[in-house]
Structure formats: C-alpha cells, structure tokens
Amino acid sequence: MATDLTGPDTPIGIFDAPFDTALSERYLVYALSTITARSLPDVRDGLKPVHRRLLWAMRLLKLDPASGYKKCARVVGDVIGKYHPHGDQSVYDAMVRLAQDFALRYPLVDGQGNFGNIDGDNAAAYRYTEARLTQVAVDLMDGLDENAVNLRPTYNGEEEEPELFPGMFPNLLANGAAGIAVGMATSIPPHNAAELLDAAMALVDDPMANVLDHVTGPDFPTGGLVVDPAAVIAESYATGRGSFRVRARWSLEKEKGGGWQAVISEIPYGVQKGKLIEQIAALINDRKLPILADVRDESDAEVRIVLEPRARTVDVQVMMDGLFRLTDLETRVPLNLNVLDKERTPRVMSLRDALYAWIDHQFVVLERRTTHRLTKIADRIELLDGYLVAYLNLDRVIEIIRTEDEPKRVMIAEFSLTDRQAEAILNMRLRSLRKLEEFEIRKERDGLDKERVDLEALLADPAKRKRRMKRDLKRIRERYGPETPLGKRRTTIEEAAPTRDIPLEAMIEREPITVILSQRGWIRAMRGHVDLTASDTLKFKEGDGPAFAFHAQTTDKLLLAAEHGRFFTLAADKLPGGRGFGEPVRAMIDLDGNIRVVGFLPASRQTRLLLVASDGRGFIVPVADTIAETRKGKAVMTPRTGATLKVMRAVLPTDDYVAAIGDNRKMLVFPIAELVEMTRGQGLQLQRFRDGGLSDAVTFRFADGLSWAMGGETGRTRTETDLSAWRAARGAAGRMPPTGFPRDNRFG
Template sequence: MPDPDISSVIETPFDAALSERYLVYALSTITARSLPDVRDGLKPVHRRLLWAMRLLRLDPAGAYKKSARVVGDVIGKYHPHGDQSVYDAMVRLAQDFALRYPLVDGQGNFGNIDGDNAAAYRYTEARLTAIAMQLMTGLDEGTVDFRATYNGEEEEPEVFPGLFPNLLANGASGIAVGMATSIPPHNLTELIEAATHLIDNPKAEDSALMDFVSGPDFPTGGVLVDSRESIAHAYATGRGSFRLRARIDVEREKGGGWHLLVSEMPYGVQKAKLIEQIAQLIADKKLPILADVKDESDEKVRLILEPRARTVDPDLLLESLFRLTDLEIRFPLNLNVLDASRTPGVMSLKQALTAWLSFQIEVMLRRSQVRIGKIDDRVELLDGFLIAYLNLDRVIEIIRTEDEPKPIMMAEFSLTDRQAEAILNMRLRSLRKLEEMEIGRERNALAKEREELVKLVESPARQRTRIKRDLQTLKDKFGDDRRTRIDEVAPAREIDWSAMIEKEPITVILSQRGWIRAMKGHVPLEEVPELKWREGDGPFIHFHAQTTDRIALFASNGRVYTLGGDKLPGARGFGEPVRLFIDLDAEVDIVELLVIRPDLKLLLASSDGKGFVTSGDATLAETRKGKQLVNLRSGAKVAVVRPVMGGADSVAVIGENRKMLLFPLSELPELVRGQGVTLQRYRDGGLADAITLRMADGLSWTLGGESGRVRTETDLTPWRAARGAAGRMPPIGFPRANKFDLR
C-alpha cells in the first residue's frame, strides 16, 4: 500500500489545538445561544421563533396555527437545533406565569404553575401577541440589518427594532461558558417612566431611577422584602439578589381559629413541589406547629396552611415556613448582556436603559433616512408625471410616432431614466385632470413630510421629544399595575428550633469504632456496656440527652461537627456509623462527644501543649463538613476536650513525661477559633491530659482496682507555677496512665 498523503496535516500542540477549538465553542455559546441582546432582550432562538411566526402571518387578529408548523419552519430555515429545545423556548414565550408580557398567544395546554409540562407541539396552536408585533414594528422599514441564515437560503434580522423594553420587561436567564445571566422581569409602566426621566436627565444617577423602578415585578406576584438600599445597590452594580416571598394572609375563622392563605407564589416555584415540600415537613415532624396543607386552587392560587392549634403564633409559623420551604426564595440578578457590538458585559440598570434608548434613537434615524430616500424616489416620479400632464399631447405624439420614445422624451423634457420609464408604464385611465390634482396634493404632502423628517434627523432635541411621545403611547397601550408588592421586613428573628421538635429523653451511645445510636429514655449508664456490640467493638462515650439537644463531635484534626438529638439513629441493632452523618475522614479519630449548652465553657488542648477556652456556641457547625475550631501545627492533634467545671479557677496539665503543672485559669484566652497558648513546656513527648478544678477542693483521682476509692491531694502548692513551665512529678499514687479521669 502506498504511504498516505499527509501534506494537509497541520502539526500543533494538543493543548493549543484543544484550547483554540474550545474557545470557538465558548464564544458561540455566549454570543449565539445563551446571552440576550440589550437592544431587544432576545436570544437568537426567541428572535427566530417570532420572525418565523411573522412570516407565517400569525398576527394577533389572525387564526392560530399548529405549533409543529412553527417549530418546523424555525429548525428548517433559521435555527439548526433540536425541535424539543425550540418548542420549549416557544412554550415559555406563551406562559403568562413565566413572562410578564407574553410574546406568544398559545391555544391548548402550554403547562401550568403546578409544574406540568406542555402538550406535544402537534396538539397545541399559537399566534403572536400584540406586544410581539410591537417588538417587530419597523422590520420592513430598513431600521435594522439582515443577515443570511445558516444555509444562506433565507435572511433573518440581526435584532428587532420595536419600541418595547423587552430585556427588562420580560427578563432573561441563561448559562454560557464561563458566564451566565439572570434578569428578573419588571413593570412596563415603571420602565417607561424611568426611560423618560433618563431622556430628560442623561446624567441621572442609578439611585434616581429607583424613584421609578422600585424593583422587579414578577408575573406571579409575591412580596419583595429587601430594603431599598439593597435593591438600589443591586441595580447600580448589575449584580445581586432579591428576597421574594409568597403572598400569605392570616384568615380568621369563627370560634377564634385561623389559617394561612397563600394567594401568590414566588416566581419560578412550582406549586405541586412546594406542597410536597411542606407535606414532607409535616410527615418528618420538622414543623410540629403546622398540622396540614390543602390545595384549593382553581385559576387562582389558593393554598391553605392549618396550624396545629389556635394558640400557635402566626408570625412564628410564617418565619418557620419562610426558612424551611420555597415560600421564600432568592432570585439572582446578573445583568450580563450583549451590547450593540455583540460584546458581553454586566450593565447597571441605567446602562441597560441608556443602551436601549440609544438603539431606539438609531432605529428612529434609520427609519427617517430610509423614509426620506423613499420620498425622494416618489417625488422624482411625481415630478415626471406632472411634466407629462403639462405636455400631454406632445408625450402622446412621441409615443405614437417614435419607435424608441424613451430617449426622445428624456432629451426633450429633461427627464431621468426612472421618470421616462414611469411615464411609459402609466395606465391610460390615469390621464385625467383629477389625477393631475391628486399628484400635486401628494407631492405637497410628501414635501411637508420630508421637511419634518429632515428636522428630526438634524435635531437631537426633536428626537428626544419623539421618543418620549412614542413611549407615552406605548405606556397608554400596554402599561399596567404592579403585581409584586414591595414590603421591606425587619431582620428575621432567631427561631428556637428546639420548640419545633418533640422533647423526649434519649441515651446517646458512641462505640469505639464510631457507631452511634440513641436509645429512647434515660437508660442507666452502668448498663450500657452490657448492650450488644459488633465483634471487636465496645463502648466509648455514652450520656443522657434530649431529642432537642445539639450534640458536638470533636475530631482529632481540630474540626467540630454538630448532630441533632432528633436525627440520631435508633438503638435497633448496632446503630449506624457516625461518618454517614458528617464528612469525617476514616483516619481521623473522634476525641469527644457531648451536649452543647448555652452556658457551656470548654477547655481545648492539643498534643503539642497548646490550648485555650471556648464557648459552646463557638462549637456549633451547621453543615456536614463541620468547621475548623482548633488550628494545629504539623504533627499535632487535639488531645483534650473537657467542660470547664463550675467555679473552676485553675488548670491542671500533665505531660507524657509524667510532669504535672497547675496555673490559674485566667491565664488562658477565650477564643472562637485558634491555636491557643502554651500550657506546658516539654523536652520530650507531648501533652497527656488537662483538666480544670477549684484549687480549694484539691485534685482527686480514682484509684485502680475494683474498690472504686478516690484519693484527693489538697495541698497543690508544689505544682503551682506560671503557665508554660515544665512542671514536676505528680503526687504519689497518681494513675500511671497520666489521666486525671479514667473513663
């Protein structure tokens, strides 16, 4: 076989070729798929959908046509992508709960707020709305450029010229490569008023626009609970988020009872999933003050939330629902759009409105200039007609007698080629006196129109006045009232979540291999070792607690994790590995497990002799990953976690070298996180144990054997020294394990 021809093969590093090709894909995703254009607020798929429907003459006053017909035209002529993705985009344009001002008028099942999908495109029909027609106004007047479609057989507009602020009125969302966009919908009346103010005051600050645009206006209503300052900052930077709540009213019943009525949903929240979420809370007893949820919705949303008892505080139930369910959401603002040069960037509210107004003035100028050109063409023909009427007999004679009348007419009457051609194509019935008078009136009207257009093109002040007048007309035609109420609320109060849990006594048991279980009731602790254990396993830590308690687990790597007493597995079998509930590596040891009390103080010490005191609140960690509480040096680990004894005034420390030291507790700092200070100095080994005590009570320890006797050393003066000293040998009889409390 001859060697293959490799002359066309280009040698290039793999990483360079890969990055180059991925960059092309990324740019295509950003500019041709995911980000809307600031001028018309549309992505290419939406623009092509509306353009195809316009060519199909699906006007608001016309008949509906099958959605399949529209989708077929779009993917066949303009948008070479999947039919389902195109239909999904079309469905969203028709949903009045997704778009503030729908651009497609759908007939049939186009989905609902419950989250049900639309019917297949062979079952539904559609046509354009009046607002969509407004958005496309001027397409036939030379206002925007057209480009060839992907196969070069058709043309499509690069952008829609209509006077409608679609970007902000309907919003947009999308994810590209390395960037995303999220723009909430707004009220048209407010946008027009803000744009009008911006026309009169081009240097107005972003904060001044807040007098007109008070915040997003979602099609599903709801209540915006952010402060004015927070909203203004988001609009000024183009980035932020809005707290949106469902509209919930407390309805009183006869006999003193009450229930909550949800009448408006947060934007984008599916009602069926919300009901399922609330029902799950009730089933899991995570919200015991809520008894039931009922859906009485028809065309309007109506959810009934019934409290467990009439004595339940409505505000407490509302706050709990807002925290635990999607009755309150955060809608992000990321005003990332393509500008007139197709460059992506984040804009403020003012920049977006200014860019849109600049484009509308450009559209007005292009429309005027195109119209002036058409008037000039028409006037040229009318002037030729008038010459023909004034010399009608001679024109007829030339036409009857000459084989080539056109050049003779042009030479004799100084006509242009277009004028002469128009005269020769003129119908005989037009050769009447009345037609001559009509031509004169038409020419005068066109001359007057041209004069006004020239003034408009040459005068920025007239352009601003015209835009303001057109905006007012748009407002009168499509403007409506705000749906989303803005009601700034006070900062959320802290909720005692333990009140949401049924308080029951439990016995928490942790085995040496890290298996945890919670037995119902307070089982005598001396009976715990007699329970069944896995082979090779045994008791490690066990204590009495309540289901409402929060339990802290301290790991040797310095991290602390929080477990809820009500979340612990039952005592059937051997329990479950505690590592199923937290992200704790297998090689990390568990140092301590204890109940966190509000007034709890803890002594923390590491194996290298560092330590500090912390509070119970500082140990709380709300996530599976826990949080870093003790910063450890290389090779060190957490060795001691002990509650500070009530009334304690001293700290006793003993090292692996069997040297003991006592110093005042006041010499230890109280930290929420850190490495701490040196407790004891070692030449060899490290820290073995530490404890707090009252110096007046002395130091006690359990003697070995089965006697259970306790010995107390009351004179501790020989071991008292400054923090960080080396210490001395402990009292005679102190446990050889170097532990203050053998467990």
C-alpha cells in the same frame, strides 16, 4: 494538489501541529460562537438568535395578533429549515417559553393549546399546539420594513434575516434573560416596562440621570415580594451583579372558633408549584417542622396553597419563617447583566448602562427610519411630478402614446422626464385621467413636501430628535402603563428582615422523655416522665446497671462529659426509643471504650457548670461554651498529667459556696467567688491534699446548709446548717466531715 476555496494559494492536507495549540484554537472558535450566537442576548433588543428567528419566521407567516393561529410545527419547521439549523425540540422549547405567562413578564407568543403550566408540566408536542404573535412582539419588530436595521444572509444564503429588532419595547430588561455560555453566563430578571420607559425618558434628557428614581426593582410574572433593602438593590444595579431575595405572597385567613390557616397566593419566580408542594409535604412527613400539620393545593387559574398549623396557638410568623428557610417559598434570583453590546462584545453592564445602550440604539433606528422615509418621499414626489406633467400635457401624451413606436423615449426627450416617470405614465390606468385626480396628486405632493421639510429638520436638530424620542416612548408607555392589566406591577418591593432562626421547639415536637444511660454506656429515651424511684421501672442487661437517669424534653440538648475533659452534645430527639436496652452511646459520638463517662445532664436547664479534676483543680464554665457541634466533641477541661475530670455538677444561680471532700475524708467549704470562671483550661486548686486526691465537690447556698442522703430505701436526707468549722480559704486542707457523712465521701 487540491486548493482551499478560501485561498487559491493555500494548500490543504495533513499538517503537523502541537495538539494544545490546535485544541485551543478550535475551542476558542467554539466558545466565541456559543457566546455571540447562542447564549448571550443583545443589549439592543434583548433577544438571542433563536428567539429572534422564531419571531421573524412567525412574522413572515403573517401570524399577527389579528390573524388566526397556525400550528407550531409549521413555525418550527420554517425556523430550522431556513434560519436556525438546530434540533427541533430545542427550538420548540424556546418557543414555548416565549408563550408562558409565568415565565415571561410580557409574552411574545400567543399560544393556543397546552404550553405547560406553573406546576412544571411540559407543553404538548408541537403538532398539537398553535400560536401567533402578541402585540408586544409586533412592537418589538416595528420598523423592520423601514430599513431600521441591517439584514444578513441566512446560513445557506437563500434567505435574509434581521441582525436584531428595532422596536421601541425594552425587551432585555422587561422580559429578562438567562443563559450559560463558555466561561460566562447571564441572568437578568424581568422588570416593569412602564418603569423602564420612564427611566429611558429621563436618560434622553440627562444621560447621567438616576434610573433608580423610576425602576424600583424586578417585576416578576408570578408576583411575590422582593424583600432586600433599597441599598442592596441599588448596589446590584450599579454593578450589574448581585441577587434579589424573593418571597411568596401569603395572607392569614381566620376561621370560626379561633382557628386560622395561611394561604399562599403568589410563589417566587422560577419555582415550580408542584415541586414546592412536595418540599412542604416532605417537611411534614419528616417532622422537620412539626408546627405545620397539612398542606393543600387548591389552585385553579390562580395559585392557592393552604397551610394548616398543628394548633391554633402556633405563631404564624414562626411557621412562615420556618417555611421560608426550609423551602423555596423564599429564593434568591441572581442578577448578572452580562450582554452583547453594539459591537457584539460581551460585558457586564449596570442597569443605567444597559438602558442607555438601548436608548442609543433607538436613536440610530430613528435616524435610519427617517432617512428611509425621506427616500420613499423623494421617490413618490418624482412620480407625482411625472403625473402632473402628464395632466398638464394630457392631449400631447395621448398623441405620443398612440403615434410613436417608442413613446417612452419621446416623452423623456420632450418633457425632460426620468425613466421612472415615463414608465409610471405609461402604466397609468384610464380611470386615473379624471380631472379630480389632478387635485389629489397636487394635495398629496404638498403634504409630502411638508413632511420632507419636517424630517430633514429632525435629522439636522438633536433637540428635535430628543423630543420625538420622548414622544414615541410616551406613546409606547401608554400601552404598557401601570393602569393596564399587562402593565400593572405584580411584584412588591418591601424590605423585610432575614428570617429568624427557627426555635428548636418549632423544629422538634416537644414531648416529655426519660433519658437513661447505663454503666456500660447503653443509652435510651423512654416516653414520658417515668418514676425513677420505682425498682421495676428501669431494666438493664445482666451485669449492667443505671449510671445516669433524668427527665427531659425532646427539644433538649444533652451534655455528656468524659474523664479526659472532652464534652459531647446529644440531641434528645435523636436518642433510641425505650423499648429494649437502647444503643451504645459510643456509636453516636467519638468516645473510646476505655474512657469513663463522668457526667450527663440536660444543657438547656443549666447556665453554669462546676468542673473539678481528680487532683483537686477546677473552675466554673458557662454551659454555652461546652456545646459541641461535631461527633468529636469539644475540649473543655485539660487535666494535668495523671489527673482526670472527676466532677461535673450544675451550678444554681443562688449557689454562693463550694464544698469539696478528698479521698483522705477531709472536707472544705469556701466562697464560690474565690473560684475562677473560664471556658477552657485546668482551673485553680480547690483543696490541698497530703495524700490521695479529690473525691467529690458541689456548690450550694450557704444559708441553707449542706445536705446529703442518709442511704437506704427511706430517701431521707440530713442537713448540716452550721458549717463555720469547715469554712476556710480556697486551697486549704480542710477537716473531717460532720458526723453521719456518707462513707463513700460523696455528696450524693
């Protein structure tokens, strides 16, 4: 039987195994591979394997900042051929992101050609673009030639690649990272390198130092403002999880004549400018923000988006709050500091823990580089000692070389040289035998001796290592300090209140309309405030007629009350137009056709409503408690069995009395204070009836008297000022109404 290469006694073939066990084992292997070798960055250098391999390949191609550019196709070919056996497009996409100054706070690749733009356009194909390393990448890889990190074989064993980079640039937090693995993800926003290095120097002195004394918040390559409170930012950094509310930077530009326009100069991180402008244009076309008239993209190398208001009287803050709420001018950038620690174990770290892990790695690098340098010094001193022996015994060395068949063996025996020393002497050039060269060798040896003593003291004394670390960090900080163009902070940390609720008037263009609801339930809204008394103004289908008609604005909410006690809310701007006869109102709300509409009025103009059922029970309800959010409406009055909601009338602030009249034509007047105010229920008995029920009820100001229409086309009204005969306590039976009161027993 054939045997497995990994174990000579392990048979291979087909085996029976539970499917769930086999699947879980294989999926676990895939999941771990995705987590550790693809999606999560290492806390020590902040890179994923594909980025590390890209920079390593470019370094081997000698694409340093001082050299010329090479085609990206050459780099991608080396990467997928030697180190990263994945698709060329995925590798090139990773390389493109390393070169985009709007995606990376400190780009690691210096690209030449079309590498995409902030509008969202893609980069050109890799056969057209060229690249080389930036100084940041060089700093990140500093120490690779000094045994600072381990090298491992590549996937095919033909090459070597570093396990991570040793450089003293805090890449993880400075450039951030994003990735989705199996069952976990990471999202780290970019930060300011100078602030990170200041915090790192504080951690060198005190591992429990407060890093937030130095790191104020994210620093995005596209600028903008982080508007979260300091406490929220601190909580996110302490747990390693949270998010940052990022807004665009804008300014107000005034024009001659009192006009103005708002100009966006920086947009939130990760937002494509082209799609952002499409969002704003869609708001204008759909009239979702009518106070905004136009948007123009006047960007060149710098972002410049111009927003024009509908009128100069528009409140600019209201307009911007609306845009922040409705577009990506304000976004949330997540923080999930999930990284691989030095044991290659994924875990969520706090900001301090991540920085301290990086500092700890830098101490390891410092020790390895120091040890490597000591080895090099020892090797060099060994050779220099051999050269000095040769100079002191130059004539004898020459004689041995000229006369002996095996001069190396003779020199080793006679002068107690090592093999390396003897080989170096034999390889010396004749021009090196000058007397001056002897002094140079002695000078070099003395310098190496001094350096060796210093390095050995450095390894032996932790305090010296700390001082050396702070000195090196300070040197790097000078390169990326806030006074440099690259190091200057771009994002402002500026607490701001959450965006205000946009007034309805800002969302909907305010226009006068006339709302008409017919007896059969057909509703429409005519433009303007038409004359409701003109006989030829309102037209209806044959057999139909007016039920409710009133003037309103498109910004109003309309309340419709049905006889079963449910209230429905309609948006005035959503009503069908005035051409034709309208549409059935029951198509807009869940109202059965056999249920009668009792009342219909604008909600915004009222504060309280009088509700009375047919059995004479009622109460006063605040209008705010009758607004329904869904098509199903809201139950406000719950009439008793056999009764229905009969009256819904607005209560004016000055009304102090209630008048009620029954089917038996008896009227009662009582103080409104005797009526209860509630949000839902049956209410109290307004009037007692021996037979029949309630016909109508109304609230009024007692000092003004009670008025009613006299009927006919004259439009005249009659007012009864002396109501003392009908004034009684709530729940009384009442008496016959004044002479001339309408025969339909309604107050009009």
